[in-house]
Amino acid sequence: MTSLPDRPAGAKKLGLVIDLDTCVGCQACATNCKEWNASGHSAPLPDFKPYSAGAEGVWFNRVHSYEAGEGEQGRTVHFPRSCLHCETPACVTVCPTGASYKRAEDGIVLVNAETCIGCGLCAWACPYGAREMDEDSGVMKKCTLCIDRIYNETIPEAQRQPACVITCPTRARHFGDLGDPDSAVSQLVARRGGQDLMPELGYGPVNKYLQPRERSSALTEAKPVEDAPTPMDIPNPLLRWMDRVLSR
């Protein structure tokens, strides 16, 4: 079993804020993650049977689509899913070799490929399905929060964010320190009532989801242009425009 680091209150908690109100399910975050990480910290992310039936690979980020409600009243929700970098991650505490670990510095949960024995206990322990077994090398892999991007001094500062964030075409993904109440992401979470995924399980996920907004906006309350339809048998509705004085 692996122990968690001592992390004082207010310690840095790097994570993502994902806005379900603007995610259109385009898969940009999924494939950009895949291409960054294919040659990144946990490389490679193998794909089995890539050109035949049963193609299946290792992805750190997957987008699911759901419908809720019936007919026109329902809604379609696109839901990107990746490691939530929990505060008390069962995937770490369950690890028999210490390969799974939570970093003291920033709270990122990583796997040490050299000590991982591929037993898969962590995948059983994770309720979010965020772990990805690389059957090829027998090593468990997962979202690293692009640890080889976010501190990378060879990358322009504005781009030192996870690949999924930098690429998101609807700007539905945000990265930052959720341990700092004044950070932009914490403020966003506060403003929009960001939520934990399955908080009742008690793992303290760091990533937050912003709910789709209510669909009724003030605009929809506009009344019909006139309360009753104009009777179309009035002699000539065009008459009203004949005397309208217009100029350029």
Added chain:
Amino acid sequence: MPEAPTPSHAFATPTPNDDPQVQYSPPVGDAVKTTTCYMCACRCGIKVHLKDGRVRYIEGNPDHPVNRGVLCGKGSAGIMTQYSPARLQAPLLRVGERGSGEFKEISWAEALDTATGWLRRVRETDPKRLAFFTGRDQSQSLTGFWAAQFGTPNFAAHGGFCSVNMAAGGLYSIGGSFWEFGEPDWDRTRLFLMFGVAEDHDSNPVKLGLSKLKERGAKFVSVNPVRTGYSAIADEWVGIRPGTDGLLVLALVHELLRADRVDLDFLARYTNATWLIVRDPGGADDGLAARDEAGKPLAWDRERGAVDAALPDLSPVLAGEFTLPDGRRVRPVFHLMAERYLGAEYAPEAVAERCGVPAERIRRLAAEIAAVAFEQPVVVEQPWTDTYGRGHERMVGRPVSFHAMRGISAHSNGFHTCRALHLLQMLLGAVDTPGSWRYKSPFPRPIPPAPGPAGKGAKPNTPLAGNILSFPHGPDDLLVDEAGGPLRIDKAFSWEAPLGLHGMMHTVIGNAGAGDPYPIDTLFMFMANMAWNSAMNPGETTRVLTEKRADGEYVIPHVIYSDAYFSETVPYADLILPDTTYLERWDCISILDRPIGSPHGAGDAIRQPVIKPDRDVRPFQDVLIELGARLGLPAFVREDGSPRYKDYPDYITNHERMPGVGPLAGFRGADGSKKGAGEPNPDQLKRYVENGCFWRDHLPPEQGFFKYANKDYLEQSKAMGLMGKSEQIVLQIWSEPLQKFRLAAEGHGAVQPPDRLRERVRTYCDPLPFWYAPLEHGGQDLAHFPISAVTQRPMAHYHSWGSMNAWLRQIHGSNRLYMARSKAREMGLGEDDWVWVESRAGRLKCQLRLMEGVNPDTVWTWNAIGKRAGTWGLTEDSPESTKGFLLNHVISEWLPAQEGFRQANSDPVTGQAAWYDLRVRIERALPEEAGLTDPHPAALRAPPHMPERPAVLRYNANARAGGEARP
């Protein structure tokens, strides 16, 4: 494009730490190059990071005006398209029967000798017997010019089966169009209505824009039979029945007119609402604008009567009937327009049932539109000057905006539906104002934008003068013979499709096979998957491609095809010219074709090769230029007959279409200091590369809006060579070119339609937009085919190119038929059931998936995921061919024989392929029929020496040679 802010850097500097597992600052690669993406038509700027000559990472270019650093799911998967085992390896010559897939590899010298031989014979005898059609192409300024030099009128790209209705509807109404050529004022619009966007154009700009709307709390309404993608995040989803959008839009027009909620000042200033239209039923001038001796349209001035409609002090009367001094009776356009749409047939109650949208909801939408437009005007404190030279202190706009695309376009009533949307914009005064829809450069353009199409009088060894795809102004510009028959193989610009601006590629093979209007000798195609997903009825298309005459010769004797990949069309060609990938070549996103202009100014872009091909392939454009030189096409050779251009980069740099105007507008002039017009700059491409492979101009703020009447903007555009004159562009509610076609149908003028087409031309060439049921629906029993069937493009795929991608096919490896759960319940069908989908043209078998967010009378599927077994580098058991399917198999390329002759399944005005008019019936398949899609044509055989397919793909650009996994 909105000026998106640079993403905020939320997180501070690196922390020193002692985690030995992590290498914090590995160099991304050993080189980074900018270029332009090609995973769809969006033309985003990308940065390609390379490691040891392999692609390490592709990211959006933060400086690029199209995508501002973001990159979609397709673009981010470019690595796997680059290294796909479907890449063709070398030129191929067919050695077996067509379709057998038996090829031998040949040298480029032999390939070009062969092509030159075939093409030379055609050009020396009858150049129109070459049909040169390109598919998903971004080099039409070259290919179209090459075709004109060759002397064949039979050229087009894929616009005719894509979205010509959007182009034609827009260009003949407001001098610009939706598509990717305009966009909402994302920063200011308060109500945005999106019609029929099947998750297509344009991709990242729309996504970036929607995020801005969300951030600002603007309302987004999506009118679409299906609630996926963009529609999923709309504040309101209107699940309309396919093909009825025009009816909904005209009901909105009805409501706005009924309640007198229209912008009369805008109409009087900027549209032809004031023009007087002659009322002379049966006369040759009926329905045309009354004009003065100088040919200027007249308006009725309150004090002076009939005067030049362009007078700055005009006080126009918009309704009434007047008599001109010469005795002719006239009415203003506004009067005729209002009279039509106030008619009871456009009342919400009258359209509600057909649209599947309740009347109260239509009225409420109209009320919202009016409330936002007229009660919440947007003011930009920016003085500007109109074309009369009058100064305006500020810019006041209507913050209601619209966007529309394929779901409007791919219907046989799409042209008029698109016109109806532009009419709605004009009535609201919501065209290129703050908060409304805006033109992207180089639009607006004059209406119509240019002279008629070239193509008359094709002669051996003689170029055609002018542009092959251009803009008819009336019957005299049509490409027809003396009997009114078509001059083009696809019949575009004939009476069957007078505004066939983009050609009609979907008819070419069928027409050539039938010798209607004439047989051809050589079919030359580039990236057009006409044997599969680009064809209506692929089975019939491949039958024609393999059909032989009595003498044993193929009906289409020569087929030359260029593609980078082993697509379904490859086995049906005789000569394959393998293209490079988009990362291996120069390209030009040309100002003459499809530039990347924005509302903020002109722009264009290039691709540069970022990696070297590892196969015996050549960029198609280089090959075309060499063929041009070998054939002696005048513009491609020097006086001594030697090649004028070494390759495509040389052409991009040095070709001048007009003096000073070439493929690229930026960095012109000897020192690169000129924009738009200027002599060629030998270092132009170098300057583009230094600038991130794009160029953009920045309009000064006074030129930002009202561009159709903005003096400074129009003068500047003329100076840059973007248009020939700087007069006001009067937006056209009433379309005179259409009325001219109608008058011909009524017997006036020298160029007459054949009798069998008169009624059709008279009906559909209506000068005002109107709604009619899709033509497909006539002549068949709709009760027997009660359900509409349409397709959408998944955001992670774009046509077939790229969908064989090892990563993307894990996201969409097969497609289902999506049906409303309520409908399935009613029909006794369930999730995962295998069903037969039958249309009047045939039937197919596929598997159901049920959902809530779809119009109950509509089924849909993802487009172009189904593949023919054996192709695209995939094994025969791949779900793309076992479970994936194409709706194309049940879409006929011909209309029901309702008019007694073979008529393309197309819009009668533009020739746009009417993909979405399809009606079907659905029945459960027998249990023993489950499991395999149908039709399931025999597997195609791969060309020789295709790359091995790995059982496990361990892509890692950082892997050392011979090394595995981690460095």
